[in-house]
Amino acid sequence: MTDAASAGPIKIKAPSPGRYRWVVVWLLFAAMVINYVDRQAIGVLKPTLMEEFGWTETNYADIIFWFQASYAVSYLLWGRIVDRIGARWGFGLAFIIWQIAFIAHAGIRGMGGAIAARVALGIGEGGGFPAGIKAVTEWFPKKERAFAVGIFNAGTNIGAILTPLLIPLIATVWFGSRENPAWEMAIIILGVAGLIWAPIWFLIYREPRQHKKVTPAELAFIEQDPADPAEKVGWLKLLTVKETWAYALGKFLIDPIWWFFLFWLPGFLGSQYDLDLLTFGPPLIAIYLLSDVGSVGGGWLSGQFLKRGMSLNAARKLTMLICALAVVPVAFAGMADSVWVAVLIIGVATAAHQGFSANLYAMPGDVFPRSAVGSVVGIGGMIGGIGGMAMAKYAGYVLDQIGSYTPIFIVAASAYLVALLVIHLITPKYEPAKL
Secondary structure, X not given: OOHHHHOOOOOOOOOOOOOOHXXXXXXXXXXXXXXXXXXXXXXXXXXXXXXXXXXXXXXXHXXXXXXXXXXXXXXXXXXXXXXXXXXXXXXXXHHHHHHHHHHHHHHOOOHHHHHHHHHHHHHHHOOHHHHHHHHHHHHOOHHHHHHHHHHHHHHHHHHHHHHHHHHHHHHHHHOOOOOOOOHXXXXXXXXXXXXXXXXXXXXXXXXXXHOOOOOHHHHHHHOOOOOOOOOOOOHHHHHOOHHHHHHHHHHHHHHHHHHHHHHHHHXXXXXXXXXXXOOOHXXXXXXXXXXXXXXXXHHHHHHHHHHOOOOHHHHHHHHHHHHHHHHHHHHHHHHOOOHHHHHHHHHHHHHHHHHHXXXXXXXXXXXXXXXXXXXXXXXXXXXXXXXXXXXXXXXXXXXXXXXXXXXXXXXXXXXXXXXXXXXXXXXOXXXXXXX
């Protein structure tokens, strides 16, 4: 007997499935960085604009309210558009609209201009997540989707980190001064620079079966889940399905909290700890760095639970429960004596939000066919936007009438546990939606 024969059967290592799908994720990540620079600019500039134009907290809340209104409606419409024209054209068109709208912010001269610019921004930005989730659903199997969503969603935090760095640098160091910041120039430079993403997207993005860079092994890996039904699913049909409402009500409860963090944290740091355009950058950066950890970590954690044999239902919900519990201490953020204690409490809460959100965003792809994912994400985004509108009015009222952030932080602390309870009561198990 030869040595080879005595050694037993030869084990042949399976070929690597390829990794081109991650290029798509990093493209989406870059778009979300730009998206959040555009979105958060008004939050960073809030003290400057309120002083220049004489706005009250209620005036500022009204500007956020109208952004949320346009975002909510467009989110719904973009979800349907993306299902019809695909992620490539859907995301590309939405990006161009929101980027031009952001550049138009440089022309703000009062409440009317601010509301018009934010409404236009909301119309474009409403297409970002429906198209992004659609792209992830096209390019990733279920077991990788939450992680992929977590990575591209982490771009929102990088955008939120870059905004308080770049705007003060451009507005006070390069073109203006601390006393007279050139905020218009900051918007124009950042807006024009961001436009470079659009041609790159159109050159690179295709569906996996149409892409020359995708190997047969990677295509088989991407398409490993059971085939989806071929028929299209209408909005009215989706509205009768409980899984749609589990997702949408989850968004209604948690999205307003993220909007509050995004649009009011600079104001909170300014009023509570006397920080300004040049000094609240480091605390905001620390908060959103923690958020990035949560965004990637939340998707990674549910993936690890799945690898260890946990059901999809248990893996997603256990991860969301861990995240929901981590938000609870934010109820005490407004009472912190030290800015860095407040940063730690809020940073853990924003990280937990992103981990919770990564798993919630994965839900439409988990239980709906690919042809319906954009529409479901659109419905959820619209409902989440309505929640954001309510939060804007609530925050403006509380701050003008009471002058304390604590009532808002208490709402934030409880929202995620309530959201998980609602999701679980509506969908005790993650099962394919019965369409």
